[in-house]
Amino acid sequence: MRLCKFFFAGCLSLVSLASHAETLNGLYQVLEPVSSQSPQERDQATQRAVQTLVIRLTGDAKAADGPGLSAIRKDPQQIITQYGYDAGPPESLQVDFDPVSTDRALRQAGLAIWGSNRPSILGWWLNDSTDGSSLVGDGQAVAQALRRAAQHRGLPLRLPLGDLDEQVVATAPNLESADATPLRAASERYGADALLAVHARQDGNQWQAKWRLWLGDNSEQGTVQGSDTGAVADAVMLAISQKLAPRFAVKPGVSTEQLLEVQGMNLQRYAALGHLLEPFGGQPLLVDGSRIVYRVNGSADQLRTQLSLAKLQETPPGEVPAQQPVAAGAQAPVAPEPQAQLRFHW
Structure with missing residues (x-):
């Protein structure tokens, strides 16, 4: 087996990612609305911030209340670096959590963790209120x-410009339809990973919203309600987070170690692939021209979902090229080349 060092490792941070997936900034910083800056209000908001963060990182609404995090609930300070107040609106308590100690606490509790590299979502959001119907533009x-x-x-959301052409497409029937074809055509220029369609209606003092989400060949849908646009938007994003997290979150002790081979590599793609494989502890074992082999920890389905963010295609078993025999007189390799269980190409 031939291990190669990346001579261009210092340049990787300067290369833009080939995938549309985004690294979400501020993943470990939580803002919780408060009515005052009293100690009691701060303590209550801190407990809410812990719950928000745990859901954000795991997609599990019940995880924060589980026995594995009882010590964190009693003493949140052990994973908090600092507090502050954000003037808003709304005025909020800002809680900055330490990523290392937070992740360690979640792993010790046996919880799956969704990393900061997440699919970008283009949101088509139509509001029907007493003032009329309008598409929410950027x-x-x-x-x-x-x-x-x-x-x-914890979701990377993009919004369309909302110009006249898009308003013609983003109608209530199209947003509620199971057929995403009209919206997909209008979404191409934004290059997002996932497509979200929301039709929100004001009904007296309440808002109700129907939503649909498409990510690759998979789709999800649901209905939520809230007291205003902000509340119903939070409910939609919470529902989506809980649907997406199981596809990407990696649970300690459950994942399987396996080898991943990717063909068609270049300098830009090395950076993108390494970033995508961070949640799976990806370690390069072999680099041979435009081909790379990684050791990863994760289920095959999770890896397929993650790699789809970079538009990678899985290579069917019948198309895997056989290894070339050693020519007469040539020196045989010191060790056999690692055999990948999963193979993809750009």
């Missing part, structure tokens, strides 16, 4: 409520 004031909800639930 530059509108109401877009801030959607972005705040997405950040709160």
Whole structure:
């Protein structure tokens, strides 16, 4: 087996990722609305922040209340680095958590962790209110409520421009349809991984929303409600987070160690692939021209989902090229080349 060092390792951080997946900044920083800065209010908001963070990292709404995190609930300070207040609106307690101690506590509790590399979501959001019907465009004031909800639930959300052509496409029938074809065509220029369609209606003092999410060949849907746009947006993002997390989160002690081979590599793709494989502890074993072999820890389904973010294609077993025999007189390799269980190509 031939191990190769990347002579360009120092340059990888300067290369833009080939995939659309985004590294979510502020994953371990949580804002929780408060009505005052009293010690009691701060303690209550801190408990809510812990729960928000655990759901954000695991997708499990019940995980924060489990016995494995009882010590964290009693003393959240052991995973907190600092507090602060954000003027908002709304005024919020800002809690910064330590990533290392937080992840360690979650692993010790036996919980799966969803890393910071997450699929980008393009959100088509139509509001029907007493003021009329409107598509939420990137530059509108109401877009801030959607972005705040997405950040709160740990999702990289993009919004369309909302121009006239897009308003013609983003109608209530199209947003509620199981056929995403019209929206997919309008979404191509944004290059997102997932497509979200939301039709929200105001009904008296309440909002109700129907949502659909498409990621690759998979789709999810649901219905939520809230007291205002911000509340219903948070409910939508929470539901989506809980649907997506099981596809990407890696649980300690359950994942299987296996070898992954990827063909068609270049400098830019090395950076993208290494970043995508971080949650699986990816370690390069062999680099041979445009081919690389990684040791990874994760289920085959999780790896397939993660690699689909970079538009990688799985190589069918029948198309795997046979290893070349050693020519007469040539020196045989010191050790046999590692045999990958999963093979993909760009």
